[in-house]
Structures are given as structure tokens and as C-alpha cells.
Amino acid sequence: MSNDARTDGGTASATDTGASAGALAGIDGYRVLLYLGLLGMLTFFLIPIESGLVTSFKTSSGVSGSLPFAPPTGSTFTLEKWQSAFDALGRGLINSALYAIPATVISALLGSFAAYGITQSDWKQKYKAPVLALFVAGIFIPYQAVLVPLSQFWSMVSLQDWLGFVWALGINDDYAGVVELIVTHVAYGLPICTVLFRSYYKNMSEEMIEAARLDGASIRRIYRRIVLPLSGPMFAVVLIYQFTQIWNDLLFTLVLVQTESSAAAPIVLILAGLGTSLEGQDFALRMAGAFIAALPTLAVYIAFGEEFAEGVAT
Amino acid sequence: MGTLELDGVTKVFPDGDGEVVAVDDVDIEMRDGEFLVVVGPSGCGKSTTLRMVAGLETVTSGEIRLAGNVVNDVKPQHRDIAMVFQSYALYPHMTVEGNMAFGLEESTELSDEEIETRVTDAAETMGIAELLDRKPSDLSGGQQQRVALGRAIVRDPEVFLMDEPLSNLDAKLRSEMRTELQRLQSELDVTTMYVTHDQTEAMTMGDRIAILNAGELQQVATPLECYHEPANRFVAGFIGDPSMNFFDVKRDGDTLDGAVFDYPLSASTLDDVGDVTDLTLGVRPEDISVAGDAAGDHAFSTVVEVVEPMGDENTVYLRFEDAPEGETFIATVGGLQRISVGDEVTIEIPEEAIHLFDGNTGEAVHNRDMEE
Known part of the structure; x- marks a missing residue:
């Protein structure tokens, strides 16, 4: 059934090109093969997503009684799984947003500052190069290699104790984990942000910056009034990239928050155990949960999509 | 007073292990309101000289004096100099008005109304008053050139520096702008240092010409003196076509x-x-x-x-x-x-x-x- 639907779409687009080209002769054997090939690849890539989506709307008997990519029928259709996934993940969504948004914004901003310093400022090249080398080295440190030092660091720097005045306000002290996640993600995201911004600022007109200097602007003012307003496209790239990385990261949450029973448990931790029990896997629930967890990254991409394309092109 | 003196100005760039002398012991004195064209083949050090006056390059040795004060170590933003770049270097995210107001906002304490008045005046002088709300990307090359000039004159600086400002224009527009620039300069009576590789611009625009070759000053004289009484063979060969x-x-x-x-x-x-x-x-x-x-x-x-x-x-x-x-x-x-x-x-x-x-x-x- 679903194959039929795709074939329809394919023919429609084939006639479209023929019509717009204004000549039926344009549809030769090569084109037919090309479109068939493209269609095959499209199907290949979309089937898992389509299967996940239709599964999330099926009852448990629907999941076991039909092919994974077949849509639910009247009796096996239900919204209940989405409802229970949302109930389970709701607090996780908020917790994740609590660290993913600040960490993304702070790392992008700091990356932009640092890149401005090592490109457009008039500091001597011999001082800029080692700083840049440090940033580049930072990109290649695998997260797995720093897990032990990281957890040791956070046991020495005990936010649980230091932020006592916050917990006194009635906030659960599990949220120390959220603060730790912000700091950790900013630290490990900063190198890639800096290098991305650096390549962007390298291409910025040097004469324009010089013109601003002659116009009497200080290095800070040039950043604020010239460089920052022109950084939009690169901010889109960095925000999308960083947000997706941080939102989807499981490793640091496992080390720093550890359990899904914690009040500050991020969505990825809850999702990991969602729909899993001794009786087996509730596939429909897991699929619904996965889609809910993926929605924010999708939303960020749609919000910055246009600037993203521009930033990637430069 | 906008006198500008270069006294034994030298610029040495490090080049690997060695050194490259870009500008070698250049002495130039410009009186207030003078239009001096610095001309020479590419790589002769003329742009480097201009950039040292602007403060965008450090001076290796020698002194640059602006209105009698040594400015070697004064930052570019404090030199009271306006520069027009070959690429125009407009701020693409600002309107024409924003571009022209930027320098006044950054370097003066003028109120918003005063800035607006001065920007409008300068825009009228340059014939771009109707473009004030547009962005640079909406303008033609000639219009962008006018905005770049307007941005310089609105600041009313001691000295204008121009780095091949006409070389991105087509031939017809270039000769128009040449005349206009001369008119503007004599009207404003601001000391102007103008760098070009084009000897027609040098001959027609300047009160005096400074000819540089391989970093060394060959001659500073009026265009006709350079033409009829060249100081050396290089000047004789460089000025004049054929x-x-x-x-x-x-x-x-x-x-x-x-x-x-x-x-x-x-x-x-x-x-x-x-x-x-x-x-x-x-x-x-x-x-x-x-x-x-x-x-x-x-x-x-x-x-x-x-x-x-x-x-x-x-x-x-x-x-x-x-x-x-x-x-x-x-x-x-x-x-x-x-x-x-x-x-x-x-x-x-x-x-x-x-x-x-x-x-x-x-x-x-x-x-x-x-x-x-």
C-alpha cells in the first residue's frame, strides 16, 4: 500500500518535469532510471521513520499483529501511547531544556568571542596560533576518555554543597546535576564552536573592520555593532549543531545525573528505560517517546533553517 | 591644522627568517588642505605608507606627525583620520544612514539630532540623500563609492586617506568621480593623501605627486614638474603615456x-x-x-x-x-x-x-x- 502511494508521487513529479520542460522528448530512459533510483533511495531512508511513526499509533496487539511499516487499522489505532509517553517524558523535556538551552547559547556566544579574538583583533599572530591550537586539540578529545576525570572533578567541586542557598529555596538538590551539565557541555562544546566561528570571521572583510577602527570604534564596540550582527548565519549553524548534540547526549547525563528516578532526569535518561519491562518491550510506547524526544531538535532546525543554509554555504 | 609630515618613515616586514623593506626612509611634508597623490607600480609600498598614516600598520622607524604631533603610537581610532577603501568596506547590515552615522556615534559625543543633521548634509553633498534608507547591497558600485566617500566626509577629519578608491569603477564613472573628488576636496579643503597606481589619476587630481618605487621615494613635485623635470629615469618612464x-x-x-x-x-x-x-x-x-x-x-x-x-x-x-x-x-x-x-x-x-x-x-x- 505504502509502495503504491510512493509510485503515485513519483509519476506526478515525472510529469511535472516533462510539462515544465515543454517537451515529452525530455523523458528518456536515463531519466526514468534516475528517478526510479532516487525513489528507491528515498524509500530506503524513509521506511524506518515511517515505521516508527505508524507503530507509535498502534495498540500492542496491532504492533504484534501487523508488519512494522503497515499503518494502523481502525481497531488497532490509538493515541494512548503518545499520551503515556508524554506523561512519562514531560518532566524530562523540561529538565533537558533547562540545561540544553543555556549550554547551547553560552557555548555559541563564548565561541564567537574567542573566534573574534583569534581572527579580527590585532593581537600578534604568534600569540593567536597557540590559543587556536589548544581549541583545535579540544575538538579531538573523545568524551569517553574524560568520563572518569570529569566525575572526579565534579565530586571535588561539589555544587550540591556550594549552591546550598538555592536548595534552601525549595528546589530539589538533584538540580545540581543540571548546572554540572551546563558547565560540562559549554566546556566541551566550546572548541568546535570557536573553530566554526573562526572560519566565518576569517572570511569577513578585513577592510570593513579597519574602517570601523578608523571610525573610532573600540574592539568591543566593533564586535557588538559590526561582527555580532553579521554573525547570524553562523550562529544558526552553531545553535542547531550544539543544541542537537547537547539534547541527544546520553553519556554526560549518565555520569552526572545517573538515574531516571532523579528529579532532574533529562529526557534521554527517561527515554532509555521507557517501555521496557520484564514482560517485554512496548514498541509503540518507545516509538512515541522517541518522536517526542526528537521534536525540540526538529523545531530548532525549522526555526533557524534559512540562516543555517546560508551559514553552511559560506 | 591638518598638516601631515612623514619623517624618515620606514616599514620592515619579517619574511621567514629574513626581512622585507616595504617602505624605506620616506620623507613627505603635506601642507594643510593639500591634495597629494602617492603613485607607483604595485608592490612599491604606497598602500603600506597610507596604512601607516592610518595607524593600521606600525611604523618600524621614523616619525609620522599629524598637525605637529607625533602619532606613531596613537591608535587609529584616535587619529582623527577618515579612510576610503578600494572595496568601500561598507557595513552591509546597516543602512546608508547607519553607515554614515557610525563614525560620529563612535568617535564623538554629538546628540542624535546633530548626527542626523550632519549625515543629511553630507548625503546631500554627495548626492545620495534619497538613498539613506537603503542597504549597501541594494546600491550600484558608483553609489556605494559615494556612500564610502560620504562616510569619510561626514566625520570632518583632519586628513582623508584614500586607497585606490576609484579602481573598482568602470572607465566612464571613474573619470566622472575623478572630477567630483577634486571638486569635493577643494570645497572641503581637507588634507588628502590619495594612493593610486593609475598615472592619469596622479596627473589630473593631485596638487603634488609623490612617486614611490620599491619602497623608496623617487620624487615629490607638481604633476607638470614630474612630467617635464623628472628627478630620475624611473619617474621619467613612469609618468606619461606612451x-x-x-x-x-x-x-x-x-x-x-x-x-x-x-x-x-x-x-x-x-x-x-x-x-x-x-x-x-x-x-x-x-x-x-x-x-x-x-x-x-x-x-x-x-x-x-x-x-x-x-x-x-x-x-x-x-x-x-x-x-x-x-x-x-x-x-x-x-x-x-x-x-x-x-x-x-x-x-x-x-x-x-x-x-x-x-x-x-x-x-x-x-x-x-x-x-x-
């Missing part, structure tokens, strides 16, 4: 001995020459007369190799009768004079029009007689 003809000669008594011709000199010219024996004889193409009826010691038989008709005049490539093929020199003759390839013509190189340069140092030892 450029001056040069012949390497040896002095033999009172005669110049070229490979294929002998040129006798009068006593007064010989006085200038002194005891130099290796010389270069220079003569401008328009000073060679191709009348056909010339006779005497300074007349020579030549063969026409190439004729380039320009309409108002013909550029003729001539060869001495005894010279090998391809060894030509240039003369310009009136556009109506009939002359064709292969013709044998007698030319005259009048003695009052010749320049003589020391064959080793290139220094001028004798320049043409000026009819005053």
Missing part, C-alpha cells in the same frame, strides 16, 4: 654615441653632463618631430614598423635605419598626418626636448628646456 623613449649612450667628447646613432650636444648641455660618460638619453614621444623635411645633426633616418591610430593622434613605432628589426621607439604624430608601415621617414630629436640620466644611478643630469 612613456618616454630611452637610449643607452656613451659620451664621446661633445657627442653622444648610441649603438646606431650619434647625437651631438651643445655646450650648455655638456655643462650639465659634467664628467659622466655612461648616460641614458630620454625623449618623450610627442617631442620627436616626424615632419619629413628635417635636416641637421639631430635628424635621423628611420623606418616605420607599426602605426596605432588613436583618432586624435597616431602612435608610431619607429626604428633607426641601422638598428635591428624590433628595436623600436615611439613617436606620436597628429591624427591627420598620413604615415604607414614601411615608410622611411626622417625624424628630428630636438636638443631642447631631451633628458639625460646618469647611466648608472639613473639620476637626471639634464632635463628639457622649459619655455617660461
Whole structure:
């Protein structure tokens, strides 16, 4: 059934090109093969997503009684799984947003500052190069290699104790984990942000910056009034990239928050155990949960999509 | 007062293990309101000189004085200088008004109303008042050029620096803007240092020209002085189009001995020459007369190799009768004079029009007689 639907779409687009080209002769054997090939690849890539989506709307008997990519029928259709996934993940969504948004914004901003310093400022090249080398080295440190030092660091720097005045306000002290996640993600995201911004600022007109200097602007003012307003496209790239990385990261949450029973448990931790029990896997629930967890990254991409394309092109 | 003095200014760039001297001991004094054009071939250090005045490059040694004060270590933003760049360097995210107001907002304490008045005034001077709300990307090259100039004049600085501001324009617009820039400069009466590689701009625009070659200052003089009384062979060859003809000669008594011709000199010219024996004889193409009826010691038989008709005049490539093929020199003759390839013509190189340069140092030892 679903194959039929795709074939329809394919023919429609084939006639479209023929019509717009204004000549039926344009549809030769090569084109037919090309479109068939493209269609095959499209199907290949979309089937898992389509299967996940239709599964999330099926009852448990629907999941076991039909092919994974077949849509639910009247009796096996239900919204209940989405409802229970949302109930389970709701607090996780908020917790994740609590660290993913600040960490993304702070790392992008700091990356932009640092890149401005090592490109457009008039500091001597011999001082800029080692700083840049440090940033580049930072990109290649695998997260797995720093897990032990990281957890040791956070046991020495005990936010649980230091932020006592916050917990006194009635906030659960599990949220120390959220603060730790912000700091950790900013630290490990900063190198890639800096290098991305650096390549962007390298291409910025040097004469324009010089013109601003002659116009009497200080290095800070040039950043604020010239460089920052022109950084939009690169901010889109960095925000999308960083947000997706941080939102989807499981490793640091496992080390720093550890359990899904914690009040500050991020969505990825809850999702990991969602729909899993001794009786087996509730596939429909897991699929619904996965889609809910993926929605924010999708939303960020749609919000910055246009600037993203521009930033990637430069 | 916007006087600008460069005193022994030198710029050395490190280059690997060695050093490159980009600007070598340049002395220039500009009086208030003067329009000085700095000209030279690419890589001669003219832009570096300008950038040192702007403060965008450090000065290796020597002093730059603006209105009597040494500004070597003054940051560019505190020098009260406005610069126009070849690429215009407009701020793409700001409107024309924003571009022009930026400098005033950053460097002065003026109120918003005062800034607006000054921006509007400057925009009217430049004829871009109706473009104030547009972004640079919506403007043509010529309009962007006007905005770049407007951004400089609105600041009312002590000195304007211009780095090949017209080179991105097409030929017609360039000659229009050339006239306009001159008018603007004399109206505003601001000291202006203008860098170009285009000798037409140098000849037509400047009160004086400074000619640089390989980082060294060759001559600072009015355009006509540079043309008629060049300080050395480089200046003589650089200024003027088509450029001056040069012949390497040896002095033999009172005669110049070229490979294929002998040129006798009068006593007064010989006085200038002194005891130099290796010389270069220079003569401008328009000073060679191709009348056909010339006779005497300074007349020579030549063969026409190439004729380039320009309409108002013909550029003729001539060869001495005894010279090998391809060894030509240039003369310009009136556009109506009939002359064709292969013709044998007698030319005259009048003695009052010749320049003589020391064959080793290139220094001028004798320049043409000026009819005053």
C-alpha cells in the first residue's frame, strides 16, 4: 500500500518535469532510471521513520499483529501511547531544556568571542596560533576518555554543597546535576564552536573592520555593532549543531545525573528505560517517546533553517 | 591644522627568517588642505605608507606627525583620520544612514539630532540623500563609492586617506568621480593623501605627486614638474603615456654615441653632463618631430614598423635605419598626418626636448628646456 502511494508521487513529479520542460522528448530512459533510483533511495531512508511513526499509533496487539511499516487499522489505532509517553517524558523535556538551552547559547556566544579574538583583533599572530591550537586539540578529545576525570572533578567541586542557598529555596538538590551539565557541555562544546566561528570571521572583510577602527570604534564596540550582527548565519549553524548534540547526549547525563528516578532526569535518561519491562518491550510506547524526544531538535532546525543554509554555504 | 609630515618613515616586514623593506626612509611634508597623490607600480609600498598614516600598520622607524604631533603610537581610532577603501568596506547590515552615522556615534559625543543633521548634509553633498534608507547591497558600485566617500566626509577629519578608491569603477564613472573628488576636496579643503597606481589619476587630481618605487621615494613635485623635470629615469618612464623613449649612450667628447646613432650636444648641455660618460638619453614621444623635411645633426633616418591610430593622434613605432628589426621607439604624430608601415621617414630629436640620466644611478643630469 505504502509502495503504491510512493509510485503515485513519483509519476506526478515525472510529469511535472516533462510539462515544465515543454517537451515529452525530455523523458528518456536515463531519466526514468534516475528517478526510479532516487525513489528507491528515498524509500530506503524513509521506511524506518515511517515505521516508527505508524507503530507509535498502534495498540500492542496491532504492533504484534501487523508488519512494522503497515499503518494502523481502525481497531488497532490509538493515541494512548503518545499520551503515556508524554506523561512519562514531560518532566524530562523540561529538565533537558533547562540545561540544553543555556549550554547551547553560552557555548555559541563564548565561541564567537574567542573566534573574534583569534581572527579580527590585532593581537600578534604568534600569540593567536597557540590559543587556536589548544581549541583545535579540544575538538579531538573523545568524551569517553574524560568520563572518569570529569566525575572526579565534579565530586571535588561539589555544587550540591556550594549552591546550598538555592536548595534552601525549595528546589530539589538533584538540580545540581543540571548546572554540572551546563558547565560540562559549554566546556566541551566550546572548541568546535570557536573553530566554526573562526572560519566565518576569517572570511569577513578585513577592510570593513579597519574602517570601523578608523571610525573610532573600540574592539568591543566593533564586535557588538559590526561582527555580532553579521554573525547570524553562523550562529544558526552553531545553535542547531550544539543544541542537537547537547539534547541527544546520553553519556554526560549518565555520569552526572545517573538515574531516571532523579528529579532532574533529562529526557534521554527517561527515554532509555521507557517501555521496557520484564514482560517485554512496548514498541509503540518507545516509538512515541522517541518522536517526542526528537521534536525540540526538529523545531530548532525549522526555526533557524534559512540562516543555517546560508551559514553552511559560506 | 591638518598638516601631515612623514619623517624618515620606514616599514620592515619579517619574511621567514629574513626581512622585507616595504617602505624605506620616506620623507613627505603635506601642507594643510593639500591634495597629494602617492603613485607607483604595485608592490612599491604606497598602500603600506597610507596604512601607516592610518595607524593600521606600525611604523618600524621614523616619525609620522599629524598637525605637529607625533602619532606613531596613537591608535587609529584616535587619529582623527577618515579612510576610503578600494572595496568601500561598507557595513552591509546597516543602512546608508547607519553607515554614515557610525563614525560620529563612535568617535564623538554629538546628540542624535546633530548626527542626523550632519549625515543629511553630507548625503546631500554627495548626492545620495534619497538613498539613506537603503542597504549597501541594494546600491550600484558608483553609489556605494559615494556612500564610502560620504562616510569619510561626514566625520570632518583632519586628513582623508584614500586607497585606490576609484579602481573598482568602470572607465566612464571613474573619470566622472575623478572630477567630483577634486571638486569635493577643494570645497572641503581637507588634507588628502590619495594612493593610486593609475598615472592619469596622479596627473589630473593631485596638487603634488609623490612617486614611490620599491619602497623608496623617487620624487615629490607638481604633476607638470614630474612630467617635464623628472628627478630620475624611473619617474621619467613612469609618468606619461606612451612613456618616454630611452637610449643607452656613451659620451664621446661633445657627442653622444648610441649603438646606431650619434647625437651631438651643445655646450650648455655638456655643462650639465659634467664628467659622466655612461648616460641614458630620454625623449618623450610627442617631442620627436616626424615632419619629413628635417635636416641637421639631430635628424635621423628611420623606418616605420607599426602605426596605432588613436583618432586624435597616431602612435608610431619607429626604428633607426641601422638598428635591428624590433628595436623600436615611439613617436606620436597628429591624427591627420598620413604615415604607414614601411615608410622611411626622417625624424628630428630636438636638443631642447631631451633628458639625460646618469647611466648608472639613473639620476637626471639634464632635463628639457622649459619655455617660461
